Amino acid sequence: MEPLRRAVVIEDDDDIRHLLETVLNQAGFEVTARSNGYDGIEAVRAVVPTVVTLDVNMPGIDGFETAKRIRTFSDAYIVMLTALGEEIDTLQGLEAGADDYVTKPFRPRELRARIEAMLRRPRAAAPVAPATSDFAGRPPAAPAYTAVSPGAAPASTPPAAAGERLEHLGLVVDLGTRVAIADGQEIPLTRSEFDLLAALLQSGRRVRTKADLAILLRNESYVTSNFVSDADKRGIEVHMGNLRKKIGENSLTPRWIETVRGVGYRMTGVDGAI
Known part of the structure; x- marks a missing residue:
């Protein structure tokens, strides 16, 4: 039996949030969706997801700050959603701790392919004893x-x-x-x-x-x-x-x-x- 896969969607646009929920559900994830960074961070704490999708431009705290805060306690794979053509968003997202990015408007098949590619990569190892x-x-x-x-x-x-x-x-x-x-x-x-x-x-x-x-x-x-x-x-x-x-x-x-x-x-x- 395959382990349950969980995802958290953090997106303030209702239509995009629902689309992301649908795409991830179809990919076999149990999805929790939130519309702002503060609620999204708490959802990540509670759900302990494998994947987080994160919008850049949100009310309250933006996606960059949200990613930084998530990275202090979670090793979930983070996919940043950026506006089309705004390369600076991509760079700041990676620096904040994102693993990958997808530009808007995105193609559902591309998003699924990128997530599946990330999941094939090893997760970070548990802490080990100091080097000998x-x-x-x-x-x-x-x-x-x-x-x-x-x-x-x-x-x-x-x-x-x-x-x-x-x-x-x-x-x-x-x-x-x-x-x-x-x-x-x-x-x-x-x-x-x-x-x-x-x-x-x-x-x-x-x-x-x-x-x-x-x-x-x-x-x-x-x-x-x-x-x-x-x-x-x-x-x-x-x-x-x-x-x-x-x-x-x-x-x-x-x-x-x-x-x-x-x-x-x-x-x-x-x-x-x-």
Whole structure:
């Protein structure tokens, strides 16, 4: 028997709220709907949903502030609904803690596909004990990072075995526990940030494009016809900026993650050189 899937819809427009309820009900969710951020936050506390859809422009507190407050106590997947063409909404939504966004007017099939793609991604791991001396940032005996074999499809890199640890110059990612450590200190990352970091470590010096990484976060492949928009690519830039802040890296003098201007990202050389 499949576990019950719950969703909370936070939307002040009656027609859109009812449409979202219908779409999510058809996708197998038990839906709780609220018309403002304050009531929506309380609904998330009470229902403990898997997915939250969240409008940006609402009376009282807006969607950005609502997402930030939800993120203080919930690991639900948050889909931000943004006005068509307002790219800044997308960027602010991701910074506030949203996992994905859908522009209005949205297509119900696209919304369902994005939600199902998110649900196929691992949820954040439970807290674990502090790192042992094995993670103390000493130079790895094996290659500094685990690279994918040449010629592999960019967005379809096979998942590493559970418990595999990737290392590069004191930066460590444990794929089994979903823990990231920089110079011996555990770094709290979002799902998207962790997935991006793991993908870069697995690829080593091979460049991962922004489009490639956007598709990876959707858990899709290049055989699909899904379009990667400029806003999708900007979203990757926001995630990467947040990731760099958390690991304490300067993008101008990177120790770990190098920006390939106009293309994407890759790990630095084994000696830290670009």
